[in-house]
Amino acid sequence: MTQVTQQVTQFLYGRANAWPLDGPKVLHNQLTKSLRIFHIFMCHNIDPTSHRTNFKVSRARFLYNLANGHKIDLENHIFRFIVDLPLQCASGRSPMFPCLISTLCLAEGVPLLPHEEPETPEPPINK
Numbered sequence: 001m002t003q004v005t006q007q008v009t010q011f012l013y014g015r016a017n018a019w020p021l022d023g024p025k026v027l028h029n030q031l032t033k034s035l036r037i038f039h040i041f042m043c044h045n046i047d048p049t050s051h052r053t054n055f056k057v058s059r060a061r062f063l064y065n066l067a068n069g070h071k072i073d074l075e076n077h078i079f080r081f082i083v084d085l086p087l088q089c090a091s092g093r094s095p096m097f098p099c100l101i102s103t104l105c106l107a108e109g110v111p112l113l114p115h116e117e118p119e120t121p122e123p124p125i126n127k
Helices: 003-013 033-045 057-067 074-088 098-107
Strands: 025-027 054-056
Touching: 003 057, 025 057, 033 057, 054 057
Parallel strands: none
Antiparallel strands: 025 054
């Protein structure tokens, strides 16, 4: 096990462990209490998923970097997530990032209801 892997493992679990503990996935209930809360926040707002009991090592690295304040290009991450979503999900699933999508639509004047007329978006205050 590399020194970096030991550091990530110690951070996630609050103790030194062999990586991975139970195969190639990390168990949510083995995270420290504060990281469990952070992981739930991440699953709802940054990297949405409905399955939170275990997750892949790539998500553990993302959680580690996010929780440690390392620079992450969130705009690109969310964009890639939305672009790749149709390839990963069943068609009957609810859309991800509903607040983000609604805000972008409202900013561009997209009508909320079928009978509404499109609105002309207001120009930014700095132009």
